[in-house]
Amino acid sequence: xxxxQTISKLNPHVSVDCVIFGFDNNDLKVLLxxxxxxxxxxxxxxxxxLPGNLIKEDEDLDDAAKRVLKELxxxxxxxxxxxxxxxxxxxxxxxEDRRWLEATREIPEARVITVAYYSLVRLERYSPTPxxxxxxxxxxxxxxxxxxAFDHNIILEKALSILKKDLHKIPAGFELMPEKxxxxxxxxxxxxxxxxxxxxxxxxxxxxxxxxxxxLKEKQEGVNHKPARFFRFNKKYQEAPDFx
Amino acid sequence: xxxxQTISKLNPHVSVDCVIFGFDNNDLKVLLxxxxxxxxxxxxxxxxxLPGNLIKEDEDLDDAAKRVLKELxxxxxxxxxxxxxxxxxxxxxxxEDRRWLEATREIPEARVITVAYYSLVRLERYSPTPxxxxxxxxxxxxxxxxxxAFDHNIILEKALSILKKDLHKIPAGFELMPEKxxxxxxxxxxxxxxxxxxxxxxxxxxxxxxxxxxxLKEKQEGVNHKPARFFRFNKKYQEAPDFx
DNA sequence: TTTCTTTGTGTAAATTTTACAATAAGTTTG
DNA sequence: CAAACTTATTGTAAAATTTACACAAAGAAA
Numbered sequence: 001x002x003x004x005q006t007i008s009k010l011n012p013h014v015s016v017d018c019v020i021f022g023f024d025n026n027d028l029k030v031l032l033x034x035x036x037x038x039x040x041x042x043x044x045x046x047x048x049x050l051p052g053n054l055i056k057e058d059e060d061l062d063d064a065a066k067r068v069l070k071e072l073x074x075x076x077x078x079x080x081x082x083x084x085x086x087x088x089x090x091x092x093x094x095x096e097d098r099r100w101l102e103a104t105r106e107i108p109e110a111r112v113i114t115v116a117y118y119s120l121v122r123l124e125r126y127s128p129t130p131x132x133x134x135x136x137x138x139x140x141x142x143x144x145x146x147x148x149a150f151d152h153n154i155i156l157e158k159a160l161s162i163l164k165k166d167l168h169k170i171p172a173g174f175e176l177m178p179e180k181x182x183x184x185x186x187x188x189x190x191x192x193x194x195x196x197x198x199x200x201x202x203x204x205x206x207x208x209x210x211x212x213x214x215x216l217k218e219k220q221e222g223v224n225h226k227p228a229r230f231f232r233f234n235k236k237y238q239e240a241p242d243f244x
Numbered sequence: 245x246x247x248x249q250t251i252s253k254l255n256p257h258v259s260v261d262c263v264i265f266g267f268d269n270n271d272l273k274v275l276l277x278x279x280x281x282x283x284x285x286x287x288x289x290x291x292x293x294l295p296g297n298l299i300k301e302d303e304d305l306d307d308a309a310k311r312v313l314k315e316l317x318x319x320x321x322x323x324x325x326x327x328x329x330x331x332x333x334x335x336x337x338x339x340e341d342r343r344w345l346e347a348t349r350e351i352p353e354a355r356v357i358t359v360a361y362y363s364l365v366r367l368e369r370y371s372p373t374p375x376x377x378x379x380x381x382x383x384x385x386x387x388x389x390x391x392x393a394f395d396h397n398i399i400l401e402k403a404l405s406i407l408k409k410d411l412h413k414i415p416a417g418f419e420l421m422p423e424k425x426x427x428x429x430x431x432x433x434x435x436x437x438x439x440x441x442x443x444x445x446x447x448x449x450x451x452x453x454x455x456x457x458x459x460l461k462e463k464q465e466g467v468n469h470k471p472a473r474f475f476r477f478n479k480k481y482q483e484a485p486d487f488x
Numbered sequence: 489t490t491t492c493t494t495t496g497t498g499t500a501a502a503t504t505t506t507a508c509a510a511t512a513a514g515t516t517t518g
Numbered sequence: 519c520a521a522a523c524t525t526a527t528t529g530t531a532a533a534a535t536t537t538a539c540a541c542a543a544a545g546a547a548a
Contacts (some may be wrong), residue, residue, distance in 0.1 A: 011255035012299070014331070014357055055256070058355065061331035085329040085359050087258070087305035111302065113258055115329050115357075184494080201497070202537070225494040226544035428526075445528075446506070469525040470513035 012087070012111040016065040017052030017152065018080060019116065019159035020073075021142075021193075022123035023176050025185065028142045028192050029123060030156060033072055033134035035149065038096075038103035046135050047096060047149035050156065052114060053132070054105075065117040073128040073137040079175075080117040083162050084155075087113040091151040100149065104133060118159040120193075122176045167193055180216060182228035183207070256331070256355040260309040261296030261396065262324060263360065263403035264317075265386075265437075266367035267420050269429065272386045272436050273367060274400060277316055277378035279393065282340075282347035290379050291340060291393035294400065296358060297376070298349075309361040317372040317381040323419075324361040327406050328399075331357040335395040344393065348377060362403040364411075364437075366420045411437055424460060426472035427451070 020031040033051050037044035051072040055064035062080065070076045092101060092112055101108040128137035145156065167190070176189055187203050207213060213231040220227035264275040277295050281288035295316040299308035309324045333355055336345060345352040372381035389400065411434070420433055431447050451457060457475045464471035 011354070012258050014256050014258065055331075058333045060333055061329065061357070082329065085305065085326065087299075087359070089302045089304055110255070113305070113357075113359075115331065182495085199538075200495090201539085204496080206536095220495095222546090223494080224546040225492075226496080226546095228495055426526085443507075444526090445508085448527085449529095450505095464526095466515095467525080468515040469523080470515090470527080472526055 012113045013054050013107070015052050015054045015112050015114040016061060016068055017050045017114050017116045017155055018065055018069045019050055019118040019156055020069070020075065020078070020126075021118065021120040021159075021163060022126065022139050023120065023189055023192065024123035024139070025188065026192070029139040030142055030145060031073060031075070031128055032138060032140045032145070032148070033130060034136040034138075035100060036133050036135045038099040047100065048140075048146065049149035050152045051134065051137070054112070061115050062117075065115075071132045072130065072134040074131060075126050075128055078119050078121055078126070080119050082115060082117050084158055085113065085115045086151055086155060088151065094150070097150055114155075116155050116159065118163060120163060120176065122178075164194055177233070180218065180230040180232055182220065182230060184228060186213075186231070256357050257298050257351070259296050259298045259356050259358040260305060260312050261294045261330075261358050261360045261399055262309055262313045263294055263362040263400055264313070264319065264322070264370075265362065265364045265403075265407060266370065266383050267364065267433055267436065268367035268383070269432065270436070273383040274386055274389060275317060275319070275372055276382060276384050276389070276392070277374060278380040278382075279344060280377055280379045282343040291344060292384075292390065293393035294396045295378065295381070296396075298356070305359050306361075309359075315376045316374065316378040318375060319370050319372055322363050322365055322370070324363050326359060326361050328402055329357065329359045330395055330399060332395065338394070341394050358399075360399050360403065362407060364407060364420065366422075408438055421477070424462065424474040424476055426464065426474060428472060430457075430475070 018031075022029045022031060031051065032048045035046040035049055037046040051069050053068040053072065055061065056067075059067070061082065065080045065082075066076065069078075069080070089111060091114075092098065098108070123139055128139070130137040142160065145153070147153065148156065177186060183204055184200075186207070187198055187200065190203070191198055212234055214234050216230045216232060218230045220230070262275075266273045266275060275295065276292045279290040279293055281290040295313050297312045297316065299305065300311075303311070305326065306324065309326075310320065313322075313324070314320045335358075336342065336356055342352070367383060372383070374381040386404065389397070391397065392400065421430060427448055428444075430451070431442055431444065434447070435442055456478055458478050460474045460476060462474045464474070
């Protein structure tokens, strides 16, 4: 058992954490789990956290991220992009985190290095349901995220800044918009994620010129204003061009 | 000892690898080590590899990268940027790599996940000298890199593509150019790293307008052509603007 | 029919990008 | 000493892109 200790210290554990951003036409949200509390008192609230867990023996990192996300939230079939690795030796040292680790992990004192992934999805397409050590799994508005477990606030911030920077090269539209959509709807996507306002005329000119979308004959129905034309993405584009 | 095995398998080891690019006015090079061969035969050549090694207990990743680089090549005082983590379960499975690990590591069968860092420096400022398990530490032209140990060719490729993408935001000039330099000299830096030709007039206009550099009174001496004016970087800029 | 709401559209000015070639200042050579 | 050589230095016109900005149109609701 002395060996056990020594080795567990020498070898850090490795985990993956997933930052899943969800766009719901009006807000940018992030998928968080509530961990089961480490005490037995019924009234206790567990910490909110990004879905994440230790990787398995001989498991590829990308596979681990998919598996962990599925095990905790039942989400699958989404593309996860690795964006950073966090290994501060004190990243698990908050008292409440320590308690949770002691109640949950086989070797709670082990250091954990985590490889972080992110994704951006259309919220309606994915309905998380909690499982494993997740008591809840919910979409939380990006502006209403409170204190998260471990260093997850730091991880989330970094993910958000990378999302903004790389938005233009995410094959975003394909996943994030319904089959048919209006230009205002698409503009809202960009405005919400980038957290800025864009000029309507300039946005339209630019995106139409890019060729990424195609106008349809159809228009909106049953709206109390001039109905907007629907568009769809041009299938031949795999990547969004640099249009914002 | 059974425990020992089990745990070493469950807990992957974690290493850092450093991709140090060196600019020497005419070429882009990368710092490689030759590992001591795993056999005792004097004639054997060790594999070429990026400098890298396991992290220590309770050592921060960034600190580990600095330490490992120093231990193997005696380079210090350079900024290392983390860019990706590689964890393919088979990344150490080539026979020659296995032999080296068995001759070198305490737990050679352990899986290793590596966090990769890169940097870009002016080559003349750094004179690597090998130590630790490095038999040699040398600058190798980026076009003359052969087969490297482990998955280091993959790591190098990724580092190079990220270097090109992020060149514009590296406080490059400050580190990469001598105190005084000519515009042609600076242009060469960009051309070599980006591996393209740039228009002289356009390059000059753009970089002068950016304000990042200041002309000096001094000119070249002893060259067999019209002497060029020297410039220096404007200290108030910490970051290169988007000028290429 | 009036009001309300969102759609849809054009243009001029400013800025940036791109392509392109001749003269200047020295050194070397004959 | 003149000619040849080498690299430095400079400008401009055309094209493309960006930016700022306002009003008429289509339908639903009142």
